[in-house]
Amino acid sequence: MFALKRVLRTSIPSLKRIGSILPIISYFSVKKPTVSVNFITSEKEKIIVEGEIGKTILQIAHENKIGLEGACEGGVACGTCHVIFEESMFKKLKPPTQREEDTLDLVFNVQPTSRLACQVLLTKELENANIILPKSTRNIYVGGAKPKIH
Numbered sequence: 665m666f667a668l669k670r671v672l673r674t675s676i677p678s679l680k681r682i683g684s685i686l687p688i689i690s691y692f693s694v695k696k697p698t699v700s701v702n703f704i705t706s707e708k709e710k711i712i713v714e715g716e717i718g719k720t721i722l723q724i725a726h727e728n729k730i731g732l733e734g735a736c737e738g739g740v741a742c743g744t745c746h747v748i749f750e751e752s753m754f755k756k757l758k759p760p761t762q763r764e765e766d767t768l769d770l771v772f773n774v775q776p777t778s779r780l781a782c783q784v785l786l787t788k789e790l791e792n793a794n795i796i797l798p799k800s801t802r803n804i805y806v807g808g809a810k811p812k813i814h
């Protein structure tokens with residue numbers, strides 16, 4: 665009986681501590697809103713994925729093992745995250761920065777609705793967007809080398 669009282673006495677303060685961190689734990693475990701987007705591979709295969717709003721298209725592609733490289737990991741330097749949007753969805757995107765446009769200028773087979781997936785954030789407006797993966801990409805920033813103008 666004495667031992668039980670001692671256990672209860674020592675464990676009650678720790679239970680109070682757990683109670684005080686529960687709101688913090690539940691804050692971080694709240695499921696964030698998501699939308700569904702379609703990646704269209706170069707073989708015309710449609711891969712439907714669910715992505716968290718606020719993440720980049722590149723992050724969502726990597727989380728779902730979509731074959732989109734992203735060699736500079738969002739540094740806007742390589743162009744290997746090149747994707748093409750349908751015009752209706754392209755119009756809903758925030759315009760590219762000058763830096764993104766400069767990198768897109770060097771991307772292979774760029775289209776009027778091309779974007780860098782590392783620079784496009786997933787929003788509610790992109791629900792059911794078709795994100796087309798180009799047939800090939802070229803890393804314009806291999807090993808830190810800067811492309812030279814000829």
Ligand code: FES
Pocket residue numbers: 722733734735736737738739740741742743744745767780781782783
């Ligand atoms: S990951 Fe390199 S430009 Fe987007």
